[in-house]
Amino acid sequence: MSLIERLNHSELSALHSPWLRLTPQTMPVRHGLFSRLYRARWLIYELVSRDLRLRYRGSVLGFAWTLLNPLLFMGVYMLVFGTFLHLGFHNFALYLLSGNLAFLWFSGSLNQGTNAILAGRMYVGKTVFPPEVLIFVPVLSGAVNFVLSLPILLIADMLFGQHLGWGIAYLPVLMIGESIICVGLLFFFATINVFYRDFGQLENYLVLMLFYLTPIFYQVQAIPEPYRKIILMSPIAVMIISYRDILFFDSTPKLSAIAYIFICGLLTFAAGHTFFNRYRESFGEYL
Amino acid sequence: MSVEVEGLCKRFRYLAVGKEATLKETIVKRLSRRDSQRRTVEALRDVSFSLGRGQMLGVVGRNGSGKTTLLRLLAGIYCADRGRISITGSITPLLSIGSGFHPELSGRENARIELLVLGMSPKEIDRQMEKIIEFSEIGDFVDAPTRTYSSGMKVRLAFAAAISVDPDVLLLDEVLSVGDEAFKSKCLTAFDGFRDRGKTIVLVSHSAPTIAQRCDSALWLDNGRVAGFGPAPEVVAAYRANAAQRVADMAPA
Structure with a gap:
């Protein structure tokens, strides 16, 4: 039922239990994460759709941006890495695009989500509002964008004679993995950003560095040892490689890769959620 | 009782303006062991009152006396440092x-x-x-x-x-001051409907006459303390007398 339904008598006494110390709060979080999210499902739906509408409202090209954005990036990368630096190989553009779409989702969610709780201060500071909702919204709207931009890749694959097989059935699995990683990281980032407002800038650099350290515009084989081992420890790198197995190489991702993505993702998620819960009650005062 | 508040205390720690927390500053401070310019302000000190079903409470006080803080505590947005709040039923804060x-x-x-x-x-x-x-x-x-x-x-x-x-309890912060007269009277009629149905309203307002006329009881906050609590007309009269006195004191002799 309602979000504020939780403010019934017994719960409020729990919320304001006597003689509680301030910051960081160690208050019991009444409902589990998933029950909170389920209660807020319509709100999440509305906020995601608001996010998508706002992204395209007031722009001449509207929805076409979803498709244009990755194409423009791809054009620049092809020019720089393919033509200027001679890193190109057969169907380089498709290789780039197949990795970069998933990375754009990742970086977009992180950049937007780090600021999510600050940007949603009108809701958090206004009523007892489950702030985790704000963390899921950018990840979900990014997922919608990602899915909507896939047809470009699939059409280009066909045009350039790149055959795609049943491996694509793994796509939802990878997307779930990516969502878990994003939300897990955002539990940390968005929380830190409430208390340290300049964290967002640091986060931008981190994501940019990660872009170069992830095999998006180069191949894994091109990395010399021992760096290759180190790069492959990054779940993001493993994830991009798995996406490419599906969307470029017409194969299926390694099960060990998927397992690795999920283990890293779930650990981040669990740690992030604990961190978030520890500080959530102080949000109201810092916004 | 619909709303019960007992010994409520709330303290804020804040940084001087222009000294908002940034990661860079925190690290620099840790390294240089400079004294952080934190101050505390007691927003609410030992506030107690209670309110029955179908009652309307008006909260008055000067700017910065803790009115909004009190509403935010009631809404569950802030956590109390000390004290107890118990509210029966659902709340909608505005x-x-x-x-x-x-x-x-x-x-x-x-x-x-x-x-x-x-x-x-x-x-x-x-x-x-x-x-x-x-x-x-x-x-x-x-x-x-x-x-x-x-x-x-x-x-x-x-x-x-x-x-x-x-909701069972409606928390309102300065709603009446922005709407025009016609809307204001419409709001007041709506409040009456709420009370008739046994709902509780807490209203923060600088419009003392409205509170005196419409509210059952009033709470006067001064510098975070309860300066008066009781029947609305009396508390509001005391508050206004105090304000007038202050103005007179400030005037050049």
Whole structure:
């Protein structure tokens, strides 16, 4: 039922239990994460759709941006890495695009989500509002964008004679993995950003560095040892490689890769959620 | 009792203006072991009062006396440092009016999100929407972006949305000061309807006459302490006498 339904008598006494110390709060979080999210499902739906509408409202090209954005990036990368630096190989553009779409989702969610709780201060500071909702919204709207931009890749694959097989059935699995990683990281980032407002800038650099350290515009084989081992420890790198197995190489991702993505993702998620819960009650005062 | 507050204390720690927390500064400070310029302010000190069902409480006091802090504590947005709050039933806070509206979204879209935030189901929202639009009297503007609204329009819409939730306890911060006279009397009529149905209202307002006339009881906060609590006309009279005295003291002899 309602979000504020939780403010019934017994719960409020729990919320304001006597003689509680301030910051960081160690208050019991009444409902589990998933029950909170389920209660807020319509709100999440509305906020995601608001996010998508706002992204395209007031722009001449509207929805076409979803498709244009990755194409423009791809054009620049092809020019720089393919033509200027001679890193190109057969169907380089498709290789780039197949990795970069998933990375754009990742970086977009992180950049937007780090600021999510600050940007949603009108809701958090206004009523007892489950702030985790704000963390899921950018990840979900990014997922919608990602899915909507896939047809470009699939059409280009066909045009350039790149055959795609049943491996694509793994796509939802990878997307779930990516969502878990994003939300897990955002539990940390968005929380830190409430208390340290300049964290967002640091986060931008981190994501940019990660872009170069992830095999998006180069191949894994091109990395010399021992760096290759180190790069492959990054779940993001493993994830991009798995996406490419599906969307470029017409194969299926390694099960060990998927397992690795999920283990890293779930650990981040669990740690992030604990961190978030520890500080959530102080949000109201810092916004 | 609908709302019971006992020995409520709230202290804020804040940084001097221009010294907002940044990661860089924190690290620099840790390294240089400079004294951080933290101060504390006692926003509420040992506040107690209680309020029965169907009662309307008016909160008066100077700027910065802790009125809004009290509402935010009641709403569960802040945690008390000490003391106890117990509230029976559901709460709808209507604080920091209109700031919950996204300027690029239409009034209808904003009201929808607002109601979802307050916990209403989409079905119920569809049922209530026309009533809300009618009550707020914003007419065709409802589909225009809220950046084109006047502040009064935003308040009217936010207020109409908040009362449509029909909570057991309604918390209102300075709602009446922005709407025009006609809307104000409409709000006051709505309050009466609420009370008749056994609902409780806590109203923060600088309009002392309104509180004296309409509220059952009043709470006068001064510098975070309760300076008076009791029947509205008496408390408001004491508050106004105090304010007048202060003005007289300030005037050159």
